[in-house]
Amino acid sequence: MLKNKPAATLKGHQGPVNQVNYNSNGEYCSSAGDDKTIILWNPLDGVKLKVYNGHGQSVRDVVSSHDNCNLGSASADRCAFYWDVASGTILRRFRGHDSVVNCVKFNKSSNMLLSGGNDSTVRIMDLKSRSYEAVQILDDAKDSITSIDITDDEITVGSVDGRIRIYDIRMGKLHEDFVGESITNVCFSNDNQSVIVNSTDNTVRLIDKTSGQLLNDYTGHVHTKLQLQAVSWYDDSAILSVCEKSKVFIWDLIGGEVKQTLELPALSQTLSVHPSRYQLLTGDISGQINLWITKGEKNPEKHEGEKSMSMWALPPR
Template sequence: MRLKRFFLRYYPPGIILEYERGGHLRTKSIDLLDLTPETNLDELVSEIRQTEPLITESRAEKVKELVLRLQQKQGQQGHHRFCFCKVRTRQYLLRLLAVSPLLFSLTFCRFITGSYDRTCRIWDTASGTELRTLEGHRNVVYAIAFNNPYGDKIATGSFDKTCKLWCAETGKCFHTFHGHRAEIVCLAFNPQSTLVATGSMDATAKLWDVESGEEVATLSGHTAEVLSLCFNTAGNHLVTGSFDYTVAIWDVASKRRVHTLIGHMGEISNVQFNWDCSLIVSGSVDKTCKLWEAVSGKCVATLAGHTEEVLDVSFDLSGQLIATASADGTAKVFSATTHECLVTLKGHAGEISKICFSPQGSRVLTASSDKTARLWDVQTGACLQILEGHTDEIFSCVFNYEGDAIITGSKDNTCRIWY
């Protein structure tokens, strides 16, 4: 193995190593989830050298320099106040996902929307102009994703029962994946961008080969719609959440179900791995979230306190915090280690359908049917800012990579860009 170059990852903190083995370029990450501004650099670099053979003595000083940059970035939390910048109108706007073009880029140049008008559209964030329209589906485009960290492909899932794979630069359709017997409602790329997973109302998930366009596997076992799915950061496991009240963990290599997570008393609204792949969180209409060990499938905690359905759930990038959004109009932040509720976020006048952490983990963003999005302080639970201007329910919200821009999507058929 020969180390070629380093990439810096600010959120969560880490260093990506690009190396050559057998004539092929590969990457691996050194995750520094416990890094703080007070961490001793010499001790940390020494620990890295002991566990990572690619980091030789000659590379130690460069690693130290990169870790120092990560520490400096952590000290730049800031108290950014967002101002409305642009609005983009699209008839029947349905879903929104914002991306950075590369995991290592600090820009936030594009986002995509899927729509009832059967298209997916790519937008330039800075100018608010439409870059490209992806046409070809025969029904609602409901699920969309970029293949981060590469950002050169887009997958779209539709109520026409197909998934399409597109070139993000030219808009060319590479493949149309046929095989589901009902609407596709969720999808995801694996981190290596070699597979696309789709979840459907036909109670199955499927794996598709990005290069060939062929179906790799049908993951059967759920008895109701698969509404949520997520790869872990290693790409070797997929988790699915279903209306049958269960969560399933699948081994990607063998295409077998490893665990069925049973315990919820209602439909699963969302499932997610934490960054180090050790935990899974699930939200349910039974008004609770559950925390599960990814390896054993054991339920380690039930996070309760909401009085209505839990509609969304999210880990922060460090995997230390969990945020929940509920139809009761409140959001909560829980500790992933002690499982206690740290703060309850009160102020919305309607259900909260979407919640996410800022990349730094110091802020939480919520989207509500009360036509506003709100920014909250994670430590105190104080509402820092109300983002107003939409004229109907806000169903989606997201930070950019740096955490200094926000996009909101609404049933008023617009998305708004905030800086």
């Protein structure tokens, strides 16, 4: 069980937080804001490490590479950026989308960056190439792309057209499942056997990725219009989703019953779970990020102000 109040609050964005994500080892997190910035944090110490500027409009998504040396970002300025974490340098600007870019994702090797946008396409960029053009474009969706996830062998894509699409990379095949309502978030479970689907009919679904069979659904929250996220704990013991009533719902994965609800300080659309602990981050419309920990853990120490990146051991290159 998580504590009912945030253990720490990170303040730095001047407007809504559109995305927050832990990096691969959970030591840092990055956040994307309506204020056109990306911020790198040490969430346990509540310290802002670095601010990344360069996008011309709202930043909609940010994600860390698997070696934690780079960031990928998506923006309403129709661009996806590839960043160097330590220096803050923009290594590559990808401008191929015709509209807002909603989501980005690295593959496991972090040599490819995928971006999805309101132009109904997913663009795949080769980061080892010098080209700024996509090496492949997935254009099967009939409406905006809201979410992407990827494993070694598969890409899953969520769209406002109400369908999830799973691309088998090795076999070159596409499998589609029709949900009905707009899909705002898709992600593979941590065992890679199923897909978690959040849609605007007040329902989170767990779908077998091979057969398309509905394994379970999770209800009780309100989700009718906003682009809300749903994820699972690192051990797939529970499903978590934010709610349009400023709450987080936590369901038992197998039984489907609500295990806990958290009252959020403000409306949140994004959440991220720690890769190896029962810890949770939520980012809200007030510009704050809240850290939630289990009842057995001590609250992190409070630190004021901004610290230099040199104060922290960044992952080796």
